[in-house]
Amino acid sequence: MTDFQTAIDPAESDALLQTVREQMALETFNPNDSELLKKMVECMGDSRGMMRLSFAETLGSIGKPATPSLLEALAHHPNPVVRRASAKTLTLICDPVALPSLLEAFLHDEDTVVKGSSAAALAQLGEPSVPHLLEVLASPKYSENTKGHAAWALAFIGSKAKESLYREITSDSVEVRAAVVGAIAKIAREEPEEAAFNLLVNALTDAAETVRIEAASALANAAYKPAIPNLVELLHHASWESRKAAALALMKIGVSEYPPEFSVVLEPLASALNQESEAQVRQVLQLAISQIEKKSGEEEWD
Template sequence: MKENTPVLDPDETDALMRSITEQIDRDTFDAEDVTTLKQMVECLGDSRGLVRLRFAQTLGDIGGTATPLLVDALLHHANPVVRRAAGKTLALIIDPTTVPSLLHALLNDEDTVVKGSAVGALAKMGAASVPALLEILADPIRSESTKGHAAWALGFIGADAAPFLEDAIKSDSIDVRCATVGAIAHLVQEKGDARAAQMLLETLQDRDPNVRSEAASAIGKMAYLPALPYLITALGDIDGEVRRTAAVSLGKLGDRSAIPHLQAALNDSLEPVRVLAKLAISKIESGIGNKE
């Protein structure tokens, strides 16, 4: 870790913010003044949350010249509070050139909140982050928590990830395909994309039951009615978890034509499937399924 600029005390911090605010209001603030920018970055470690937020927002508005200092703080600052805030501030600036640094923080920082800040910023970078996120998901040495972060970011990116999804859903990696299901579902919800909808339905026939289950769950969450016959087919899947998820999702869709198939599932060999089929029937009959 590098040696840091001395931390200002609260009175000095408040005075600095007043001075910066006055300069910005008068249009006299010098965005090239590295000394002041470094002091502002140090103030991201203030013990007061609202103060940190004001400095983060101001640095975010400055952007450009503040970005290298924020990247340096994210990667090297001794204070995790500053590293956390630096990641959150980079999310406000949205500079795709920071993706490698954010990725390094996600994969290597020992602080879980810093990791969260980094992946939040990666999500805001949009398409620029997608290849790196898919690489994380495909890497067998990465932890489940790291892959969970990457999957969340990929889903958040949504429509901007579209150019990558058709290849990703064919990946040899189960984790990549599972995460891609979520991103495809977001695309269907955001854009009503017909090709994305078809890909989502096709994943119900994926060779891996985890992917099929993920698809059934995503369809239920978005209450995608055109998937009804596909979910009915999934209710007879060889895998019990897929059948269980299909029953839950049919309940969420709320279509009465599913009831006979759910009634047949009351004889399923697995108790969880029987229980959830009964619950789905109850939801459909009461009319609450598609109102959730």
């Protein structure tokens, strides 16, 4: 293990940053000076937040030559502040070599901020991270918090790995399918294409409730009107949570900026209300009907 400083002299940090910036401006900076890079990484333990940021940005502009020093600090530095800053700086550099170390920090570092920053760096790496993130989601070994970060990272990657994500919609893991639906929802927002929307519509019939609910929410947020018949069908699902999700989705689509014929949504909602016995679902159905009727009245006065 590398020896690290335990305290940072602010004056030393100031002088080092000034020297490095001058050298970079004059194009005399030596990116292969490992000792200098190590000192810069150490200075990300400075007590001043702006100074830490300045060193992180400078190391980020140096790029891949700084990766080894940052990885060493991420893996072994006793100061979590330095480990956090190292992970964040690796996000700026986006060097694929960092993937194994980032994954290790994401899964096993004791500091939650280091974990989150490492997840962000993995997300920035894009498609190479996808198989590892999917493995985390499918494994029973990891916490819900860790899986939440993995799902967020997949959604961030989104269209950069859409073919890989599309394939995983049939995964045996419920956690993977739910996370993939969230990622596909982002793809549908960024690059509206029928393939993405078709996968979301198909997910409304998934065997897992969490996946159905995630898909209904995604279609609602996209105000995807072709999904209305499928959401109407979901209004009659055996699970009241799924019926509630369908009602919320139909409400959101029904009051979207350019709504369909209101009767297309209102009539199925009213019919479902007449048949519904679950109090929570009835409440949502009543809200959906009132909001759509209100929007309909506004349209008539425009």
